[in-house]
Amino acid sequence: MKLLKSTLVVLTLFSATALQAAEDMTIRLATTTSTYHSGLLDYLLPAFKKDTGYSVEVLAAGTGKSLRMGQNGDVDVVMTHAPEAEADFVEKGYGVLPRKLMYNDFVIVGPKSDPAKLTGMTDVAAALTKLANENETFVSRGDDSGTHKKELTLWSQTKIEPNFGGYKAVGQGMGPTLNMASELQGYTMTDRGTWLAYQNKLDLEIVLQGDDRLFNPYQVIIVNPSRYPDTNYQGAKSFSDWLVNQKAQSLINNYKRHGEQLFVASAITQ
Numbered sequence: 001m002k003l004l005k006s007t008l009v010v011l012t013l014f015s016a017t018a019l020q021a022a023e024d025m026t027i028r029l030a031t032t033t034s035t036y037h038s039g040l041l042d043y044l045l046p047a048f049k050k051d052t053g054y055s056v057e058v059l060a061a062g063t064g065k066s067l068r069m070g071q072n073g074d075v076d077v078v079m080t081h082a083p084e085a086e087a088d089f090v091e092k093g094y095g096v097l098p099r100k101l102m103y104n105d106f107v108i109v110g111p112k113s114d115p116a117k118l119t120g121m122t123d124v125a126a127a128l129t130k131l132a133n134e135n136e137t138f139v140s141r142g143d144d145s146g147t148h149k150k151e152l153t154l155w156s157q158t159k160i161e162p163n164f165g166g167y168k169a170v171g172q173g174m175g176p177t178l179n180m181a182s183e184l185q186g187y188t189m190t191d192r193g194t195w196l197a198y199q200n201k202l203d204l205e206i207v208l209q210g211d212d213r214l215f216n217p218y219q220v221i222i223v224n225p226s227r228y229p230d231t232n233y234q235g236a237k238s239f240s241d242w243l244v245n246q247k248a249q250s251l252i253n254n255y256k257r258h259g260e261q262l263f264v265a266s267a268i269t270q
Helices: 002-024 033-037 042-051 063-071 083-091 124-133 146-158 174-186 191-203 233-243 246-254
Strands: 024-031 053-058 077-080 095-110 139-140 166-171 188-191 203-209 215-224
Touching: 024 033, 024 063, 024 215, 024 233, 033 042, 033 053, 033 077, 033 095, 033 174, 042 053, 042 233, 042 246, 063 077, 063 083, 063 146, 077 083, 077 233, 083 095, 083 146, 083 188, 083 215, 095 233, 095 246, 124 139, 124 146, 124 203, 139 174, 139 191, 146 188, 174 188, 174 191, 215 233, 233 246
Parallel strands: 024 053, 024 077, 139 166
Antiparallel strands: 077 215, 095 188, 095 203, 095 215
């Protein structure tokens, strides 16, 4: 009986040690849906695991939700694309070591018939004004994501409240929002990466691009271990270091869908 009890104790301790080891080699990442829906993470993470041994548990949400997960200490690291919200996140002590990672841009997409005649326009504020004045269907993510934050910033520049009849805030990620815009034959704003991943499934086309205000930078930020000592700081630091090194930055630059580059690495230019 004593031998049995001793064996059970040893097995329990072994199981607890093994579980702790597995947790130490797992990183919880909260990130915007664009890095997920574009396929970028599925492309990068196997290489990261091969190089470091770490596994990454991905929680894909809008930037707002991702940063809130970081604020609550529910994740180890965030990868987002809303510079003002990220600066606030770091300033308030929730995150440390913010690093530029990559960028792409936003585009306005709409029906191929383009009823608002946006094709050829280069001023995004003027284009949004036209959509509102003509009461065209515009599908907004409405989810406090980086894309939604950018969209609201652009609406604020038009002095128009986005509450006209054709405006639909759906509270969804970029993929579902694009699908809805296609079904309704309406317009929406999307990051280029998700657009390139989805475009062949949609009855939409790019109608406006190139405005400097559509620039879309991404950062990686570690959740502050001083504030949340139970987070996996070492794993998060390894992930952040790996993302900004030459190999990962080259992988980001080489990631393409339908022959087009989705993101431009920016860490190596810092």
